[in-house]
Amino acid sequence: MTNTWQDIKNANVVVVMGGNAAEAHPCGFKWVIEAKIENGAKLVVVDPRFTRTASVADYYAPIRPGTDIAFLNGVIRYLLEKDAIQHQYVRAYTNAGLIVKEGYSFQDGLFSGYNEEKHSYDKSSWDYELDDKGFAKSDDTWQDPRCVINLLKQHVSRYTPEMVSRICGTPQDKFLHVCELMASTSAPDKAMTSLFALGWTQHSVGSQNIRTMAMVQLLLGNIGVAGGGMNALRGHSNIQGLTDVGLLSNLMPGYMTLPNDKDTDLDTYMSTKLFKPLRPGQTSYWQNYRKFFVSFQKAMFGDAATQENNWAYDWLPKLDIPLYDIIKAFEMMNNGQMTGYICQGFNPLQAFPDRGRTRSGLSKLKFLVTMDPLDTETSRFWQDFGPQNPAKSAEIQTEVFQLPTTCFAEENGSLVNSARWLQWHWKAADGPGEAKSDIWIMTGIYKRLLELYRKEGGAFPDPLLNVTWKYTNPSDPDPEELAKEMNGRALTDLTDAATGAVTKAGTLLDGFAQLRDDGTTMSGCWIFTGCFTEKGNQMARRDATDPREQGIAPNWAWAWPANRRILYNRASADPDGKPWNPAKPVISWNGTRWVGIDTPDYGPTVKPSDGVGPFIMNAEGMGRLFARDQMGDGPFPEHYEPLESPVENVLHPKVKSNPIARVFPDDREKFGDAKSFPYVATTYRLTEHFHFWTKHALINAILQPEEFVEIGEVLAKEKGITQGGWVKVSSKRGEIVCKAYVTKRIKPLTVDGKPTHVIGVPLHWGFTGQARKGYGANTLTPPVGDANTQTPEFKAFLVNVEKTSAPVTA
Amino acid sequence: MALTRREFIKFTGLGLAASSLGMLGFGAAGEAQAAAVRPFKLTHATETRNTCTYCSVACGLLIYSMGDRAKNARSNIIHIEGDPDHPVNRGTLCPKGAALLDVVHAPTRLKAPRYRPPGGTDFKEVSWDFALDRIARLMKDDRDKNFIARNAAGTTVNRWTTVGMLAASASSSETSYLTWKVVRSLGMVVFDNQARV
């Protein structure tokens, strides 16, 4: 989220598309209701199903799963055509006027630089025309046909309302009404917020879905302002934290990236990170990358990281491919390329696409370790549970360790919420039986390996032997000590160059501005610097005061970066520093410095006249309508059909789906066609359940006891399916047998002239816990991911549905 | 930091409800009612501040447990409700959050390490030492066998691809940081979390 949960109340229009906020985030959704009641906001829901969010919406429009880009490109076309954009904002704060290189082109569904063989792009043409100083050329009059705004106009010109309706199945009048509502927020003092979640990410074009809306928001001037922003409603309590701390294949803490094979040494690696400003006078904050990196290496390896050994650069693993993500991992398992797997609080058998593939992958491991408070399906993948988990135990040679962990109520620590708040929580009781914390278990594994390597030697033990472990209790480190390590300390007495203030060695740092690249500071996660200072644990702060009652409680817990609650908040004020919306200012220029209710996302004393752009992390300081090379599948978003789709791509029949979507050879044959699997399916969660956890909680099992699918009345009638009757839903990858919910809430959509039926598949059931046994939606879903992040395409695939009788085992 | 700011919170409905409650006259006059109704079960419970373990709204919680944390008694969580001071949830909870008690006390909570040997048909309980020793052994053997110190071009890559890790999405940042240290110091790259699913 760029903004806070409470800030949603400042919106004039709330768009829920690519998510189902009321069901997945009810307590955050209260702020939408608050916006409606207190701010007269209109709630717009665009979703294949009439969801519980839609039940309180002012306007609902249906859409075929997987066609959001077509819809939103249509919105962009509408905004540009009706000139319903926030001109001053777009001119000053976006790259609309920058000139794109000759050589960039888009034709027949492909951007310039496509390599058919490798399914990838050479992205060198996706960039600005640079002048001799290395700055991007610009045309402030927007006359140049190659300036971004004109290329964008040209790019979206194909997305007429007719075309949108043809692709998305959304009736034209509904589409246009949504456009109108969105356009109403182009006024400088009006804001629209976009609330989305996995409904956008879980597509082969997931990142571009989000990017398209971000472009809409930039055009409307809604980024950085109160009640605006792009608000990804994250799913798990600390998934933001895990991403922040870099628990992903290619990440390091604080969004630094792990080196790859091409980064042969530290300097090569650094040369790809230290972004030079692309416009005069810009901040380009990543120029400080080296400070963050060296400080991190000092936290990780302590005294063993020295100038001489390039801060132990070689001790970090390097990647040979972009990502070892989950789909790749199971591909490797199935190919016999993996030996062991450790699942910490994670249930891949239920969570990953193509369940059969997941089960066979786990069966090929030598060992599997699960660490969880609950008896997960994954830890019992080898056990026969009938049709819901057919397994031949005797043939599965995997050793399985099921390790009991404590849960949230039984440990101290911090979690990062969707709005980037680090909130501390306290232990209320001990865990049951012999359950132990993840910290204790990971430490146990670490210490044993350390012992083994000390005793026996072995493959390159240096990083392991040198990783810092200076905790009061080395067998069970205190979370507070770990938090302090992430925050960072001065390693020697530091003198501030500007003020001359001295920070004593050993002192906890107040902010990442204090970090240095000479090994005199350490910080385990630079964006968290300031969370645990000499003043104490900032994450434990409990002052809910909300100056201006505008949804910012700056003294409640602590938000990264630098306790900033609204990202890009410089953009909430016009180029002169006056708030676009005087009724809801975030920060403003008082003549000498930036003041307001939030920490400025900007140099606090940088004058408006200096012309420094508000998007300080970008090299040009501007919001990008043209993404340059940041996206794998194009600098502008383009509609590609899901990998499994019932129709051709009417825009460019030769390029139906995302050309660079990664599909493994084994998986290619697992895609079904519309002839055998004529219906579009989409998966989702229900408000009564949280993934596969709450089926272990009796109350939630009572509230939603049994697996079902949602089918529209028209299709049900066609297929003779009765309310609450049994159906078999099948895809190329498997089938599930469950109850049918025949509903008015899913209506057939007319797509390219043909009726298209959508089937909803909630995902919560499995074969352990209190609820009734179920197959799991992932039995049906395809193993293909988003071209940029490899997030699996759970939200649009093909199935067939048939009436059936009750399973014998039920 | 335990400053109660309830009185500053204005929230449609809830704010109003809060202001009205004081006027209801249950304070001293409600003895009959107090005697007739079910005794209030939290009177002697210990209150602990926590954060909901499910989604990223991160609602503030009040966990009530029996026992005063004295050394000779084990606390037992008896009730969980929303923290009214929390600026986002203001005391509210969703159907998952309101039922957290049942996940804390789920009959399927694991209580001891269990092990299933190759080809086994059931788990058997084992000691922590057995489990962790065995896991460390298996990891080391594989790492020594499959660790890639240098790639074909001779670059030090310090990479181990045959054992992977999925990290928890509900564990604390402190846990994740420690996990990162262990995982990367071993050179593991097949490393992911639940951000995508």
Place this chain on the structure above:
Amino acid sequence: MKTVITRYTTVNRVNHWLTAICFVLMVLSGLSMFHPMLFWLSELFGGGQWTRAVHPWIGCVLLVSYIGLIVQFWRENLWHREDTQWVKSIREVVENNEENAPPVGRNNAGQKLVFWSMTLLIPVLFLTGLVIWEVYFGEATSIPVQRAAALIHSLAAVAAIIVWIVHVYAGIWVRDSVRAMTQGYVTPGWAWRHHRKWLKELGSDQHGKDLIRKRP
């Protein structure tokens, strides 16, 4: 030795008193649940829950028992023309001038009315009682039906109680009637006064004659 006439056989009497006991228990338990003033009666049954629990079961026994009475007595309670005549001269009966009323067979019209009233009311009470028997039939019928059943049940109960009071009073008022139902016999004079026709008919068949016996 005295000559007496057997009016009720042992079977008759046992059946009657079983019915009577059930009926009294039903009245007591029923009234306790009917009017708060009488809730104290539930203490006779061990409290409200017990009262609520046993009332319908006693009712079942009552029904079965009363069916026994119907089987035994339906024929002699058939309505005849002279019964109508008798009803018309009820005033004379009430005034203790029974001799001015038409002679009566084995049962007078009043007794027949009691019999047929109960024959109507007890099944009505039983059926409506089933409908409102929460434990077993709480979900068998709709709530409006149950409401009607409850109303009819209580109306029928009140009617039955009033009929019962008349019946009991008649037994007290008409001397020696109670003995007929306890010891089973009446004197010839009692029969002459109250059921003259019946007395006269006794000799008409062997069965009648068998009823006449000597008693010390």
Place this chain on the structure above:
Amino acid sequence: MSDLQSQDYVRRSASTMTPPSARSHEDEVAKLIDVSRCIGCKACQSACMEWNDLRQEVGHFEGSYQNPNDLSPSVWTLMRFAEYENEQGNLEWLIRKDGCMHCEDPGCLKACPAPGAIVQYANGIVDFISDKCIGCGYCVKGCPFDIPRISKTDHKSYKCTLCSDRVTVGLEPACVKACPTGAIMFGTKADMKHQAEDRIVDLKSRGFNNAGLYDPQDVGGTHVMYVLHHADKPSLYSGLPDKPGISMMVEAWKGVMKPLALAGIALATVVGFFHYMIKGPNEVTEADEAEGARVLDETEKTP
């Protein structure tokens, strides 16, 4: 013990006396359910089960999000879902939190035969006092909203208590506290009515011309009220009664029947008594015996 300080009761089932009512200055409470901002998430159901320690057996999917599929002794509140296509052909998903309405004139209390098993506190809460409940099910018949449910195990009647235990110590009911969108509010009845007025104005501005408050007067108003977008058609909301009132049957049964019946019974007894007193017993005379003996003799002689 509850009766020692019964001045907080305004009504008490099966009690012929008026409860002490000197305390007349207590504010009445009300729960206001704004259906128009309810998202049907069931947090209220969940919180109710958790707070009141209620767990029903895990059921089955029955063709709706409505689970469990009905109120029960351990389901005191329930979201009811109705898919409704309005005149414009647009879908509305009308979701209503069902449960005890805490009527000002409670049909259950009127019907209850067990003294003190159902009470109404001065603040308007209608509460079932389990140890006095006899399990007869009359409250089920008395209720205009089909709320109470009798347990098959302990034969007691159960329903929402409006969390009287929480309200007593100054807390809002569990469902109110949990409700994520503030669709359930709690306060004095007067405040709640004001709150409802504001909501109705907002709803009318959004095109719901028939928005209104559901506070049915035939039961004297309720302490649980709804803001409905279609207040003209309450039955759209999964059969919320359009015009709820205590059934005439129940009124007759528990009203006029009671005195009339007792009077009738008493009258019959009294008439009998006075008849006996005035007219005396109907006795057999000597003459009757003689006549009787004569008839018998004749009979014996007949062959």
